[in-house]
Amino acid sequence: MDISQILEAVKNQTITPQEAEKQLKYLPYEELGYAKLDAHRKIRQGFPEVVFCSGKKDEYLIEIFRHLYKENGEVLGTRATKTQYECLKAALGGDAEGGKPNLEYDEESHILKIEKEKEHIGKIVVCTAGTADIPVAKEAMQTAYYFGANVEEVYDVGVSGLHRLLGNVDRLQDANCVVAVAGMEGALASVVGGLVSCPVIAVPTSVGYGASMHGLSALLTMINSCANGISVVNIDNGYGAGYIAAQINRQSSVSR
């Protein structure tokens, strides 16, 4: 029951004001004790809750995956270890009709997921400055794909060899959103920002050494960008960038 249904029910005296008060206070979430699963999120935000696997105990992870799978028919987990994958695989038994859910793990991006068939729309480009930035890019790519976007990958186009980027500009120019992933000095975002008309989500990575300060330098570069249309997410946050790109792509692909 949503708020207007509740109030109608009070008016009709189907429920007491006291019961109504209780229901009004609690928007739906599932209480697991150590966690409160946000069952309401899909309605509120358009995408269901995602599991940040890093450091979660096995029993918690299993329970959370089961709940979310039951709720949505698919689950996306980020920053999962191979061990978590194996543990989860063993735990998720099949049922009479449909067999085991199809749990997949990608070692490069550390994405662990059960994914429904779905139509993919629009176009996102994920590009990196170097090869060392690829794992973060893959996390962005996988996330955006899971949330229904077509994704194209353009890797190793850092600004020190500009022709590699320039030779791929047309692939970038018809995207609804570009995710630019770069460590070290992070200059890729600014250059890409000057070449495309869609928003650019900049992802600094912890690739580098010395004064890169684990990605802080790249983050500062991107935040200070002189180019238009660039906004920034946390260091190594491929997931966050993929999410936003999917939001923008969804809004750009459907007439509203």
Next chain:
Amino acid sequence: MDISQILEAVKNQTITPQEAEKQLKYLPYEELGYAKLDAHRKIRQGFPEVVFCSGKKDEYLIEIFRHLYKENGEVLGTRATKTQYECLKAALGGDAEGGKPNLEYDEESHILKIEKEKEHIGKIVVCTAGTADIPVAKEAMQTAYYFGANVEEVYDVGVSGLHRLLGNVDRLQDANCVVAVAGMEGALASVVGGLVSCPVIAVPTSVGYGASMHGLSALLTMINSCANGISVVNIDNGYGAGYIAAQINRQSSVSR
């Protein structure tokens, strides 16, 4: 002539290879000596070049405004002083037919502009945590409006009095993009991010004192946000946020 036209002309021997080579090297920009106006930008990026007025000499500003006005029929300037406005106003004479261009200055946002009539589409919401954040919000609002978006303002809805924000949630929920402007601890972005389904552009402001470190704390808060859909621009960069919001709004409002 674009690149294929140039090459056709070479083939037809209308121009020599030497002339062609020259033209191929130089994409269009207007050389003013101290500046190179990016006449190509409107084609490449969809929005024409904007003038960062802060610290520009008067004679430069006048010349740049004249060129851009002639090129596009409108000009947007950011971070302008009142003195610059007055100087520019005196300098921009009218012509035989149309009279003086309509130069406008907004003291709060420091936006200085000549604006064409245009249709405004979609919807962006700009919200602030406190009243001290309003000048930055106004810069975002003015920018997005100039670039063709409808903009709604929701001010003073900081998280310490949550009901003020909750009472305005429905105004946020049907936007194509929300710009969340906050100084001090900058928590507004995370809370807004959890309540809407569209992308949130977070703008940290330099409002605060002590450990706010001129906005660095708010920037870090926003970059570390646990909510989905949040990306961040530089401290006090209302312009940047307004630009991205307008990009997203444009893509979201027109079926592609």
Next chain:
Amino acid sequence: MDISQILEAVKNQTITPQEAEKQLKYLPYEELGYAKLDAHRKIRQGFPEVVFCSGKKDEYLIEIFRHLYKENGEVLGTRATKTQYECLKAALGGDAEGGKPNLEYDEESHILKIEKEKEHIGKIVVCTAGTADIPVAKEAMQTAYYFGANVEEVYDVGVSGLHRLLGNVDRLQDANCVVAVAGMEGALASVVGGLVSCPVIAVPTSVGYGASMHGLSALLTMINSCANGISVVNIDNGYGAGYIAAQINRQSSVSR
């Protein structure tokens, strides 16, 4: 009407569900356009809203003071300039019965207030390391006093001349809360923390030079304190410390 009254009214069909829905969404605040006064705060938090005067336009300040004075019969403003005081003084006219409200300004703490007679309870001690820390201490003192606490001041008892502090220990030991204000290396908080049984609110100040980094060093010292019972507020945030001290004092003075 509170939530249960609203729901009773729906049940009794005094109001429609639609009206109820509207009222439920909006907890009380007064919309001034540029600001949303939190009329609800006194009920929710026990102390009414306070005005951070710094940088507020005169017309805003006058309007806000009028509203809050009307609401609560008293107003506390922090970080006010003398000019704001004079402007406000001129603006706040008297009425038929009671004459002008008694606006007071303290140049040292920059507190600007209209204060009701009230009973003061319990005991707070505000102490400083040096004389340069006194303005911040006065802000804490004035705030705590405004919110109903008895406050004792113990100034210039920094750790480099320990006997000055030790000679005043008994004045500290029967307080409900001690506010320890110190700049430079900020060691006072740790020493005080080891000598008293009540909570110590540590306020780093921007007093110092060089590596004090405008109070950041003192803040770090206090956050890292090896003594028990110390928690920290922002640099120069006398108001915040006074507020918390008043909360603790109030809870400690009234049996619950």
Next chain:
Amino acid sequence: MDISQILEAVKNQTITPQEAEKQLKYLPYEELGYAKLDAHRKIRQGFPEVVFCSGKKDEYLIEIFRHLYKENGEVLGTRATKTQYECLKAALGGDAEGGKPNLEYDEESHILKIEKEKEHIGKIVVCTAGTADIPVAKEAMQTAYYFGANVEEVYDVGVSGLHRLLGNVDRLQDANCVVAVAGMEGALASVVGGLVSCPVIAVPTSVGYGASMHGLSALLTMINSCANGISVVNIDNGYGAGYIAAQINRQSSVSR
């Protein structure tokens, strides 16, 4: 003998001035060579000394636990490893009458303790933004409980899914003190601060990655909070927060 007893004894010539001088200089502590146990602390501060186990040699730890147990009948140790627990368990033999002291270890909070039966008073709430913050919260909870407070736990109520927090507000609103534990951007403290009337002790955690800088970002967020009644302790310092909460709870529960 306290100072007045000593002076009486001098007057009565029970002791010589020379002996008195010696005694006056030395407040009671137990000299273990490598450590000086603060036997006086319980009198001076109301709670006995607590053992920071991390990195302490086994023989030291055993000796310190023995002394403190003998002195107070109970001991609280923080940041203990499982190995330390096992070593201590083996070492602490029983005696003729009472058997071994009841040594308990909690793996999540790393609390190692021997605890006396005691009455618990008042109410503290410990809440966290996410599940990864729970170990720090447990340290706070265990500490406050050891020092005699009733403690209620409210976990995984981070601001990105606000309804989870709002659904638990009434549990927070009747506490004497709320401990708000959060990593990443640490926004929980500000939101809680705006919803309750008691003091909020904010504990930043090192949960996060990239620009969270091991908790520094959350610390800055909390220090800059725009909400009233918030003071901050060190990153991951659950113990410190639990101690202060217990102080405030004790003062609030007993009429003074």
Next chain:
Amino acid sequence: MDISQILEAVKNQTITPQEAEKQLKYLPYEELGYAKLDAHRKIRQGFPEVVFCSGKKDEYLIEIFRHLYKENGEVLGTRATKTQYECLKAALGGDAEGGKPNLEYDEESHILKIEKEKEHIGKIVVCTAGTADIPVAKEAMQTAYYFGANVEEVYDVGVSGLHRLLGNVDRLQDANCVVAVAGMEGALASVVGGLVSCPVIAVPTSVGYGASMHGLSALLTMINSCANGISVVNIDNGYGAGYIAAQINRQSSVSR
């Protein structure tokens, strides 16, 4: 009366235990309300209290100078403005016998003092990297001289023209202490440290620009020095260095 005299008096019943207790608690300091002058310092530390003039109100400064002059026959003030000097000069009247105290002000070091005739012993060398560091060096020099040391000045011997330093090495090598003052990269301290056998007090200065970060870079350089015998004081803290140099010089000049 010192502690043994007090206790004798109690024994002899010249004073009551109650009076003794009071006296024992309060080591001597003069209470000025806003300040507590540390009259005991000369006995405890060998040098009387010094006045940090910066930001002190005129009436406070006058009163403090009067008290300290009366106590010690001389006063040293640091970081004084010319205005403070003039105000103090006007205020300090002469008396029947001796006329006005001889107040002196040095514009370069901002030292304001009344100085007794005294014998100067030993030898300190104060050296600087550049001419811009001289004001800080002068503060060190004046302080050390006031506290009884002979001081030699060796300026503009920065490491980029090493022969200027090498040509003065013998002047440094027979000092009891060298004060090395340098901004920018602050390398002087390390080079001096390798050339002399006495302790070197390193004073970073805020001279520089850009990444010098107001002296922080020089401070870090000095703290990380690979040379032996170097310890560091705060940025621009010539006074502190002069004080320590005078301590070391005093101890080195008098057989103990």
Next chain:
Amino acid sequence: MDISQILEAVKNQTITPQEAEKQLKYLPYEELGYAKLDAHRKIRQGFPEVVFCSGKKDEYLIEIFRHLYKENGEVLGTRATKTQYECLKAALGGDAEGGKPNLEYDEESHILKIEKEKEHIGKIVVCTAGTADIPVAKEAMQTAYYFGANVEEVYDVGVSGLHRLLGNVDRLQDANCVVAVAGMEGALASVVGGLVSCPVIAVPTSVGYGASMHGLSALLTMINSCANGISVVNIDNGYGAGYIAAQINRQSSVSR
């Protein structure tokens, strides 16, 4: 074909404008999917591409070495592990005529290379402050040597024992470029900068502890150098310094 050849071919109708357009867009690089080898670099920059081995997968490394070896007859790899060396050694088979390429690995500098015979010209000096800086210096030395420079090594000449440096000054003074490698306080660069007439490339190292902050302090020292002719590369970036030194040496050794 270069651009003028392409345009001639269009004019002569040897190729169509469409083919020309394609070729003009893509400057030569070899697409490996995960990497884009910059085959053009040797022409554009005078030195062929170098392989940053750290973290590269074995199969990638082998493929990249094969391509670059085929292209240039030699390959330079930096930051290689011994395992990578062994893997590569096993993989690079010989051919009919020339046998296996001569793969060499230097454990100190972590340089992994196949090097052609070549003439070495000019002179570079690489010097270090301490012995712990030698691995970084070796990386610089090896790089510069690979790119054709004569290199002389002068180690352990830190400023705390100045005579060690002064005794080697004449070896430095006839170099075309000096690479100064130093950790801790990094003062070597300034002193060397004052003694030679050629450019000095300063390399901060992560040697040190505490406030050296993994080389950041040395970096700041070098950036703030008061000596002329000093420019700085990243912490531990021996490769970068060796490259620049080789550039300068090449330009200085060949009349242009």
Next chain:
Amino acid sequence: MDISQILEAVKNQTITPQEAEKQLKYLPYEELGYAKLDAHRKIRQGFPEVVFCSGKKDEYLIEIFRHLYKENGEVLGTRATKTQYECLKAALGGDAEGGKPNLEYDEESHILKIEKEKEHIGKIVVCTAGTADIPVAKEAMQTAYYFGANVEEVYDVGVSGLHRLLGNVDRLQDANCVVAVAGMEGALASVVGGLVSCPVIAVPTSVGYGASMHGLSALLTMINSCANGISVVNIDNGYGAGYIAAQINRQSSVSR
């Protein structure tokens, strides 16, 4: 007399060993008391001493200019104010034969100089990202020109409009050294570094706001550059970059 002449003279007993010892110790510098002019520098480093005017007292400045002018027939001063120029102009009288020295002041770069006719050799390019970086670029340009280089200026070629830079690449590619001046995110250096074969001296500027932290962000970007051949000087240090560029240009233009 140089060292071998001195030793010959000792052998020939023209001077005593004692006199020789004295002379050997003191390399030539002129002692002005507050400064030690490095008369030896031209011989040691190839360029005479330059005056950092900022903050120098007028009388010092006049005396230093006179000495250096007499010594070298020309003087270069950096960071001079217009007032210093006027004061110096008034002070430098003419002499019988040649009239006043030709003192010139450039308001943009704050260079104050007396310059001899000289031949200019080679070629340096100074380029900037934006127009706001021009003053720093001018300082570099003026310095390099003073030290005998031909200098070409290429301004406003920041990476957000890449075609402006690409249209000028050939002007950069035949330089002996490129000075790349950029504030904000400072990405220009990396892009230029990938396009030219000569060394690039990167100059971060304090242009920007918010997280640019007065140039620190640009400095970090440049230090972390992924391109080869880039070394970095201090923020706004146009002089330093110009000096190094002139060194490299000199070495590159003269066969050695």
Next chain:
Amino acid sequence: MDISQILEAVKNQTITPQEAEKQLKYLPYEELGYAKLDAHRKIRQGFPEVVFCSGKKDEYLIEIFRHLYKENGEVLGTRATKTQYECLKAALGGDAEGGKPNLEYDEESHILKIEKEKEHIGKIVVCTAGTADIPVAKEAMQTAYYFGANVEEVYDVGVSGLHRLLGNVDRLQDANCVVAVAGMEGALASVVGGLVSCPVIAVPTSVGYGASMHGLSALLTMINSCANGISVVNIDNGYGAGYIAAQINRQSSVSR
């Protein structure tokens, strides 16, 4: 031969000027290739060279110990591992007369030494805030003792239990130098500085967690100390503090 002997020899024509020139350039150090042992240091600085063992290769360490032992009859090594001790012990064979040198290793301070019998003079006190600071204190103690000082240890006297420090004040007050070792907030130095008349060398330690930032917070506290007579060395630099304390103690104990 020293410089005057060399010059006499030239005069007497015992050596040629050319030979003299060579000798004058090289002050004595022993060239080991990878290191240059500073044989001159004992004369120049009064204490012989000390070996920083951390990270040194075994063969280097053995060779360096042999040289220094032969030179001075004793050697002090810091930051040695137990493995290095064992390796060195095996390597250092005895000779005909005297047997093996007596190599000692202290696991707590990581000091590895061969020590001659010597007289110890004066008095230094090394004190710590906590027990975790003891290893750093031991390094200071061992160093000062090796260099001939009597050393007294006063541990676990942190400021949160002030009576532990006050009960030991008289042990501190007759020292020639106090070394104050503290991590976390590092307040001990300020309190000690206010209680003694001799110089205090403050050593920040990396003890702590969270915002202690590995000792940086304690370093800042100590650098900003409001007490007189405090200078600071690097984090965990017990050796450095012990060295300076020994210098001051030596100067203070011998009449000069």
